[in-house]
Amino acid sequence: MPTRKAATTPQRRAPASAKSEQRVRDILRVGREVFSERGYERSTTTEIAQRLGISEATVFTYFRGKRELCVRVIAEWYDEITAAIERGLPRDQPVRAQFDFFVHAHLRLFLGHGTGMCALVLSEGRDKGPADLGDAVLPLHRRYTAPLMDLLARGQADGVVRSDVPLRLLRSLVLGPMEHLLWEAVSTRKSMDVNAQARAMSMLLWSALAAPGAELAALRALRDAVERSLDEAAQI
Amino acid sequence: MPTRKAATTPQRRAPASAKSEQRVRDILRVGREVFSERGYERSTTTEIAQRLGISEATVFTYFRGKRELCVRVIAEWYDEITAAIERGLPRDQPVRAQFDFFVHAHLRLFLGHGTGMCALVLSEGRDKGPADLGDAVLPLHRRYTAPLMDLLARGQADGVVRSDVPLRLLRSLVLGPMEHLLWEAVSTRKSMDVNAQARAMSMLLWSALAAPGAELAALRALRDAVERSLDEAAQI
Amino acid sequence: MPTRKAATTPQRRAPASAKSEQRVRDILRVGREVFSERGYERSTTTEIAQRLGISEATVFTYFRGKRELCVRVIAEWYDEITAAIERGLPRDQPVRAQFDFFVHAHLRLFLGHGTGMCALVLSEGRDKGPADLGDAVLPLHRRYTAPLMDLLARGQADGVVRSDVPLRLLRSLVLGPMEHLLWEAVSTRKSMDVNAQARAMSMLLWSALAAPGAELAALRALRDAVERSLDEAAQI
Amino acid sequence: MPTRKAATTPQRRAPASAKSEQRVRDILRVGREVFSERGYERSTTTEIAQRLGISEATVFTYFRGKRELCVRVIAEWYDEITAAIERGLPRDQPVRAQFDFFVHAHLRLFLGHGTGMCALVLSEGRDKGPADLGDAVLPLHRRYTAPLMDLLARGQADGVVRSDVPLRLLRSLVLGPMEHLLWEAVSTRKSMDVNAQARAMSMLLWSALAAPGAELAALRALRDAVERSLDEAAQI
DNA sequence: CATGAATGAGACTTCATTCAT
DNA sequence: AATGAATGAAGTCTCATTCAT
Numbered sequence: 001m002p003t004r005k006a007a008t009t010p011q012r013r014a015p016a017s018a019k020s021e022q023r024v025r026d027i028l029r030v031g032r033e034v035f036s037e038r039g040y041e042r043s044t045t046t047e048i049a050q051r052l053g054i055s056e057a058t059v060f061t062y063f064r065g066k067r068e069l070c071v072r073v074i075a076e077w078y079d080e081i082t083a084a085i086e087r088g089l090p091r092d093q094p095v096r097a098q099f100d101f102f103v104h105a106h107l108r109l110f111l112g113h114g115t116g117m118c119a120l121v122l123s124e125g126r127d128k129g130p131a132d133l134g135d136a137v138l139p140l141h142r143r144y145t146a147p148l149m150d151l152l153a154r155g156q157a158d159g160v161v162r163s164d165v166p167l168r169l170l171r172s173l174v175l176g177p178m179e180h181l182l183w184e185a186v187s188t189r190k191s192m193d194v195n196a197q198a199r200a201m202s203m204l205l206w207s208a209l210a211a212p213g214a215e216l217a218a219l220r221a222l223r224d225a226v227e228r229s230l231d232e233a234a235q236i
Numbered sequence: 237m238p239t240r241k242a243a244t245t246p247q248r249r250a251p252a253s254a255k256s257e258q259r260v261r262d263i264l265r266v267g268r269e270v271f272s273e274r275g276y277e278r279s280t281t282t283e284i285a286q287r288l289g290i291s292e293a294t295v296f297t298y299f300r301g302k303r304e305l306c307v308r309v310i311a312e313w314y315d316e317i318t319a320a321i322e323r324g325l326p327r328d329q330p331v332r333a334q335f336d337f338f339v340h341a342h343l344r345l346f347l348g349h350g351t352g353m354c355a356l357v358l359s360e361g362r363d364k365g366p367a368d369l370g371d372a373v374l375p376l377h378r379r380y381t382a383p384l385m386d387l388l389a390r391g392q393a394d395g396v397v398r399s400d401v402p403l404r405l406l407r408s409l410v411l412g413p414m415e416h417l418l419w420e421a422v423s424t425r426k427s428m429d430v431n432a433q434a435r436a437m438s439m440l441l442w443s444a445l446a447a448p449g450a451e452l453a454a455l456r457a458l459r460d461a462v463e464r465s466l467d468e469a470a471q472i
Numbered sequence: 473m474p475t476r477k478a479a480t481t482p483q484r485r486a487p488a489s490a491k492s493e494q495r496v497r498d499i500l501r502v503g504r505e506v507f508s509e510r511g512y513e514r515s516t517t518t519e520i521a522q523r524l525g526i527s528e529a530t531v532f533t534y535f536r537g538k539r540e541l542c543v544r545v546i547a548e549w550y551d552e553i554t555a556a557i558e559r560g561l562p563r564d565q566p567v568r569a570q571f572d573f574f575v576h577a578h579l580r581l582f583l584g585h586g587t588g589m590c591a592l593v594l595s596e597g598r599d600k601g602p603a604d605l606g607d608a609v610l611p612l613h614r615r616y617t618a619p620l621m622d623l624l625a626r627g628q629a630d631g632v633v634r635s636d637v638p639l640r641l642l643r644s645l646v647l648g649p650m651e652h653l654l655w656e657a658v659s660t661r662k663s664m665d666v667n668a669q670a671r672a673m674s675m676l677l678w679s680a681l682a683a684p685g686a687e688l689a690a691l692r693a694l695r696d697a698v699e700r701s702l703d704e705a706a707q708i
Numbered sequence: 709m710p711t712r713k714a715a716t717t718p719q720r721r722a723p724a725s726a727k728s729e730q731r732v733r734d735i736l737r738v739g740r741e742v743f744s745e746r747g748y749e750r751s752t753t754t755e756i757a758q759r760l761g762i763s764e765a766t767v768f769t770y771f772r773g774k775r776e777l778c779v780r781v782i783a784e785w786y787d788e789i790t791a792a793i794e795r796g797l798p799r800d801q802p803v804r805a806q807f808d809f810f811v812h813a814h815l816r817l818f819l820g821h822g823t824g825m826c827a828l829v830l831s832e833g834r835d836k837g838p839a840d841l842g843d844a845v846l847p848l849h850r851r852y853t854a855p856l857m858d859l860l861a862r863g864q865a866d867g868v869v870r871s872d873v874p875l876r877l878l879r880s881l882v883l884g885p886m887e888h889l890l891w892e893a894v895s896t897r898k899s900m901d902v903n904a905q906a907r908a909m910s911m912l913l914w915s916a917l918a919a920p921g922a923e924l925a926a927l928r929a930l931r932d933a934v935e936r937s938l939d940e941a942a943q944i
Numbered sequence: 945c946a947t948g949a950a951t952g953a954g955a956c957t958t959c960a961t962t963c964a965t
Numbered sequence: 966a967a968t969g970a971a972t973g974a975a976g977t978c979t980c981a982t983t984c985a986t
Binding site for chain 5: 017019020023054055056057058061
């Protein structure tokens with residue numbers, strides 16, 4: 001600890017040349033591989049270095065430590081998927097279509113690069129002693145889910161999403177089943193037909209989200225109209 | 237944390253005297269405490285032994301190793317909560333009431349003994365290297381959720397639960413949001429009003445599960461109303 | 473430098489059996505050797521373990537870390553020499569004799585076990601970053617020099633030690649030259665005749681400490697001589 | 709900190725252009741800063757380079773290694789203070805006045821540039837493994853103290869400094885207390901009134917150095933003269 | 945000449961596990 | 966049956982030093 005030690009000595013900082021940046025990218029790439037395969041605690045800087053065929057010391061030239069590397073790996077990944085969501089979201093289409101996109105994209109992104117990142121984030125994004133990744137992960141996750149939250153809020157405003165339940169619960173209602181599905185995929189190590197699953201999931205979730213009385217209300221309005229018409233007709 | 241070498245030497249097995257059984261129970265009890273406070277990797281056999289005031293070696297007299305101990309701890313816990321569910325489930329009441337019980341019990345059990353076991357299971361039940369916990373946990377989890385699956389199946393047979401979606405997806409729809417909620421509780425370390433949350437969650441989930449027949453029924457009612465109106469109109 | 477880590481996990485503590493105590497003594501003995509040969513920073517736990525023919529891990533079973541071991545080594549040594557001084561000091565004899573004893577004992581003790589401890593204490597007893605031995609050493613040193621301070625104070629009270637200079641300066645006047653001599657011995661690695669040096673040093677220092685009354689005595693003697701001469705002259 | 713391997717490869721030597729000399733001076737200047745702030749072992753070539761805004765490799769272009777740099781830093785410093793002493797020494801004044809100057813200058817120089825150099829020299833000038841600093845420092849220190857030795861020798865020749873003690877011991881008597889005082893200043897990190905301390909110290913040391921019989925001898929001479937006079941008077 | 949980049953060697957420390965008693 | 970004692974294996978991290986460009 002290694003020592004936890006007040007760093008009084010300035011750290012060697014890596015410069016920003018083209019070569020350096022490539023190194024940083026390489027280490028991040030392999031770091032993502034290893035961390036997602038093994039989780040934080042069981043990953044070793046040794047393995048990361050070995051897979052790259054470089055010295056362990058080199059890793060520490062570019063990252064202050066294992067912890068920082070892992071945070072960077074997670075951050076990069078969140079940046080990617082957040083960008084993918086934000087880039088692809090069809091904002092000019094109805095809420096329902098946007099929701100559909102989100103579900104598809106979410107499942108695709110989390111399973112796309114292997115299930116490892118998914119597991120890493122789900123599992124390590126939590127307070128445990130020194131390697132407290134949770135504090136670093138939480139804001140990233142919030143940013144990632146922001147589009148979903150917007151979308152649901154807009155849905156509520158438009159009356160197509162139920163308003164009888166707090167937004168927070170709706171978020172759980174959406175993300176929960178998807179994460180559960182992902183866990184299952186991770187646990188059983190079975191591959192799955194992402195598109196089919198996404199379609200089914202989106203349909204299911206939307207029916208759970210949809211304003212429950214929407215159709216009913218429409219029907220009642222219809223009935224009332226019919227009744228009124230009939231009454232009027234009867235009075236003639 | 238380094239990967240330890242898997243135990244290759246056959247261990248002396250502990251006998252089954254009354255005293256021995258007490259020892260086993262003690263170790264399991266404290267093991268549960270420690271594992272749930274720290275997670276698997278950050279727990280140490282040293283601490284477990286120290287809390288019991290016994291020698292580390294004694295732990296290894298009764299358990300082949302740290303991993304086996306942890307698996308046993310998790311298994312015991314699943315046995316308990318599975319039994320609690322099975323014992324309390326009001327099988328003679330309608331599916332809806334049973335579902336309600338399950339949701340309440342689930343949240344209560346997972347948060348009851350602190351969030352630690354919840355976190356341990358959610359977090360360590362996952363693919364990591366050889367001898368992983370995941371393989372041991374999966375069947376336990378399946379057994380635990382069996383009553384829920386039964387219940388949903390029965391609901392489908394009775395027509396009160398939607399049948400347009402595979403059971404597997406429905407399970408995710410139920411367990412997913414609850415786990416999501418639990419994670420949130422664990423992450424933010426905020427205590428929550430379990431009963432209130434359970435009520436809201438149960439209501440929400442049930443409305444998502446409920447056979448979309450509800451609308452059909454409404455439509456049927458409309459048809460009837462219209463018919464009635466027409467009949468009345470015809471009588472004039 | 474290893475990481476400092478907030479120790480949340482209880483440390484393995486060594487028990488207090490006879491065997492254990494022997495181990496502790498062994499490690500302290502060899503630790504003293506190594507630390508005094510190399511100084512703190514250049515000493516390694518590896519070497520200490522190797523000289524004992526034990527595993528490095530064993531060292532850490534008995535001492536929390538390098539730092540603590542070194543502090544213990546220094547403390548033990550101070551205990552020894554402090555005890556030796558306090559045990560041997562001839563308190564019933566005149567201050568001058570006690571001072572003589574102190575000087576002899578000091579030189580003997582500091583050079584006795586090699587010059588290493590002397591160097592270690594002189595050199596490492598000072599604020600430098602993480603391994604701040606200074607705070608641990610200062611009170612030990614004060615306790616060690618307490619008898620000397622007492623002795624000087626008593627000397628002042630008795631009028632045999634000069635009172636025109638603060639005690640603090642007198643302490644520097646006594647310890648300074650001795651340490652200087654020891655440094656020289658350490659630096660040049662020449663052995664020296666401790667007894668002879670001690671005799672000369674004691675004499676020199678005492679003459680520097682002695683109450684300037686000496687000259688008054690001389691003047692008195694002169695007066696007497698003159699008087700005697702005058703008497704003799706008068707008898708003529 | 710690990711023992712580094714002594715440089716075995718012959719280094720490229722730096723040229724002696726004006727620019728190069730400036731570089732050397734810069735590195736020496738910053739090296740002095742760092743070494744005196746942190747001591748030898750805890751200083752890093754990284755930090756020295758960073759403070760200068762140059763590459764670490766550049767440091768090694770001009771100095772064979774860390775150790776050589778440190779030796780040069782110490783040597784430069786000794787050159788400065790030696791020159792200061794030799795320049796200021798009032799050689800045409802009495803020994804006592806010269807001594808006074810030396811004491812003042814010594815304290816001023818050692819504490820002047822912070823206590824760091826003082827600590828560095830006092831602390832690292834000592835036996836440690838191969839290529840130690842002690843061997844390099846000793847001759848520098850001897851040269852530095854040469855004026856003092858001269859001065860004391862002259863004092864003995866003139867009869868104003870005691871001759872009953874070897875010069876070597878007298879040197880310890882002078883330098884010892886001063887170093888002791890400096891250590892104290894360094895350890896306690898308290899600033900001190902250099903001039904006042906120097907005055908007191910000079911007075912004290914001189915009274916310890918002064919030929920103890922000087923006054924007595926004068927008195928004896930007086931007595932003899934008196935006796936002789938009386939005798940002569942008696943014979944009349 | 946200067947340096948960006950890399951690294952070998954090693955330091956301290958932790959911990960699950962074994963085994964003689 | 967219990968444990969005191971020991972340790973192998975591994976892990977994270979540091980830093981002086983080299984060398985191609």
